[in-house]
Amino acid sequence: MGKKSTNTLVLRIIPYVSILSCLIIWQLIVVLNIVPNTLLASPLQVIKLFIYKLNHTQPDGGLILVHAFVSLKEALIGYVLALLIGIPLGLAMGWFKPIDGLIRPLFEILRPIPPVAWIPLTIFWFGIGLSGKVFIIFLAGLVPVVINSYTGVRMTNPVYIRMARTYGATKWRIFIDVCVPSALPMVFGGLQVALSVSWMTLVAAELIAADSGLGFFITMGQRLLMPDMIILGILMIGLTGVVIGIIVDKVEKRLVAGMWR
Amino acid sequence: MENRTRALKNFKVQCVGISKSFGEGNEKKLILDDINFGVGDEFVVVLGPGQSGKTTLLNLIAGLERPSTGQVFVDGEEVTGPGPDRGLVFQKYTLFPWKTVMGNVEMGLKLSGMSKKERREMASYYIDLVGLKGFENSYPHELSGGMKQRVSIARAYVNKPKVMLLDEPFGQLDAQTRYLMENEIIRIWQAEKRTIIFVTNNIEEAIFLGDRILSLDGKFPGRLKTIYDVDLDRPRDRADTSFLKIRQRITEETMLIL
Numbered sequence: 001m002g003k004k005s006t007n008t009l010v011l012r013i014i015p016y017v018s019i020l021s022c023l024i025i026w027q028l029i030v031v032l033n034i035v036p037n038t039l040l041a042s043p044l045q046v047i048k049l050f051i052y053k054l055n056h057t058q059p060d061g062g063l064i065l066v067h068a069f070v071s072l073k074e075a076l077i078g079y080v081l082a083l084l085i086g087i088p089l090g091l092a093m094g095w096f097k098p099i100d101g102l103i104r105p106l107f108e109i110l111r112p113i114p115p116v117a118w119i120p121l122t123i124f125w126f127g128i129g130l131s132g133k134v135f136i137i138f139l140a141g142l143v144p145v146v147i148n149s150y151t152g153v154r155m156t157n158p159v160y161i162r163m164a165r166t167y168g169a170t171k172w173r174i175f176i177d178v179c180v181p182s183a184l185p186m187v188f189g190g191l192q193v194a195l196s197v198s199w200m201t202l203v204a205a206e207l208i209a210a211d212s213g214l215g216f217f218i219t220m221g222q223r224l225l226m227p228d229m230i231i232l233g234i235l236m237i238g239l240t241g242v243v244i245g246i247i248v249d250k251v252e253k254r255l256v257a258g259m260w261r
Numbered sequence: 262m263e264n265r266t267r268a269l270k271n272f273k274v275q276c277v278g279i280s281k282s283f284g285e286g287n288e289k290k291l292i293l294d295d296i297n298f299g300v301g302d303e304f305v306v307v308l309g310p311g312q313s314g315k316t317t318l319l320n321l322i323a324g325l326e327r328p329s330t331g332q333v334f335v336d337g338e339e340v341t342g343p344g345p346d347r348g349l350v351f352q353k354y355t356l357f358p359w360k361t362v363m364g365n366v367e368m369g370l371k372l373s374g375m376s377k378k379e380r381r382e383m384a385s386y387y388i389d390l391v392g393l394k395g396f397e398n399s400y401p402h403e404l405s406g407g408m409k410q411r412v413s414i415a416r417a418y419v420n421k422p423k424v425m426l427l428d429e430p431f432g433q434l435d436a437q438t439r440y441l442m443e444n445e446i447i448r449i450w451q452a453e454k455r456t457i458i459f460v461t462n463n464i465e466e467a468i469f470l471g472d473r474i475l476s477l478d479g480k481f482p483g484r485l486k487t488i489y490d491v492d493l494d495r496p497r498d499r500a501d502t503s504f505l506k507i508r509q510r511i512t513e514e515t516m517l518i519l
Contacts (some may be wrong), residue, residue, distance in 0.1 A: 002348040148447050159351065159353060159355045160355065160357060162325055162343075162349075162355075163349070163351075163355050163357075164372070165325070165342075165372070166323060166324075166325070166343040166344070166345070166347065166348070166349045166369075167341040167372045167420065168343070168344050168345045168373070169369065169371065169372045173372055177368070177371075177372070178357070181357070181359040181360075182357075182359065184359070
């Protein structure tokens with residue numbers, strides 16, 4: 001009994017130990033000047049910069065949380081647009097042949113183009129502000145959302161469809177009452193994929209052209225030769241991504257629970 | 262043809278000169294050949310080994326498939342597609358996993374446009390009839406195989422179909438549950454009589470359940486071989502001498518094809 005509980009305690013501690021030792025090694029590398037401080041900032045310097053950036057707009061012109069908020073806003077608007085258009089489109093394509101025939105050729109052309117490839121054209125069209133980012137996120141998110149919704153409907157167990165037909169259900173009712181709920185888990189799988197693709201694309205877009213946002217913050221760090229800024233930007237991107245992931249997961253759980261009954 | 266149809270009109274279900282083949286050209290395969298029979302207000306069992314086309318026959322009556330030749334009539338009207346006048350219970354569990362027991366049972370009524378209060382009431386009655394009172398809000402994955410098939414039976418019954426079509430509904434159950442469910446389907450049927458066409462490959466099950474047994478020849482194409490009348494009182498005793506006698510006769514006569 002005693003041995004078992006020490007074992008679980010050790011297992012629980014191990015992840016923290018690994019993170020902590022990495023931080024210590026990292027700190028030592030900088031302190032002992034193994035890598036010069038002009039190329040790498042120590043963890044303590046990054047934390048110091050983070051605290052400083054909480055209430056100072058210098059040197060890049062914005063508070064760190066404002067940058068995070070800008071990125072978050074761009075990502076969420078584009079993402080929600082992709083869902084609002086992509087989910088109904090994919091579902092309908094999966095069930096109604098004419099819609100499939102109409103949209104699919106266009107979609108198949110669009111699909112293999114990496115969303116990042118759209119960035120130069122979007123700068124032409126929308127400049128470096130919000131709308132351009134939203135457009136790119138929308139394109140990036142649309143593809144996985146449509147594909148998963150489409151596949152979800154196509155994978156509806158034919159037995160369920162037969163069952164509904166024996167009730168005399170119309171094609172439309174079968175779509176609404178059988179195909180859509182049955183596709184739902186697949187649709188949400190698509191949402192998760194779309195989320196990570198959107199976030200990655202957004203950062204890429206901000207690195208290339210932006211006047212605010214986390215990607216812009218990193219670029220500024222590069223221009224000002226401040227490795228601590230770059231690292232802080234990277235960490236903030238990771239953290240913000242985790243936060244969005246949690247939000248989407250929560251919403252998803254609530255929606256699925258609501259629909260599957 | 263006219264006369265034949267009229268003569269069969271006393272039946273709830275009539276199959277007239279049915280054949281069914283799948284595929285084209287060299288791949289073409291005859292599954293059912295020259296099937297003629299009528300079913301009245303009774304419990305009829307279609308008995309046949311694997312590959313005798315018995316499931317196809319049921320799908321033809323259900324309207325899920327169309328016969329290559331011949332016609333199926335339900336209450337004198339030709340079957341051209343699936344409809345709520347024929348209730349189906351499949352071997353595979355076909356409950357909608359995203360709906361509760363109640364949601365599954367009331368689905369057909371909902372699609373026919375019945376008000377929520379009315380359909381809740383009717384669905385509750387049939388959930389009770391199949392012995393699942395208290396499980397209204399359970400999801401299919403929370404139920405055992407036997408319970409799932411009870412829901413399927415309630416779901417077919419609630420639409421008040423003219424005919425119930427059951428395709429090896431107990432085929433996936435363990436032996437003990439299967440015996441129990443055979444007793445249960447008779448109890449439910451006696452509480453509310455329906456025309457039932459029940460497909461099985463199990464001779465004992467056929468004799469226990471059926472007023473009549475239509476036996477199909479094995480290996481495609483399936484042909485109607487013999488019709489047995491089972492004149493045993495219910496509840497039937499599987500170990501009774503008269504039961505065993507019929508069992509032996511059917512076994513001997515179907516042996517060659519098994």
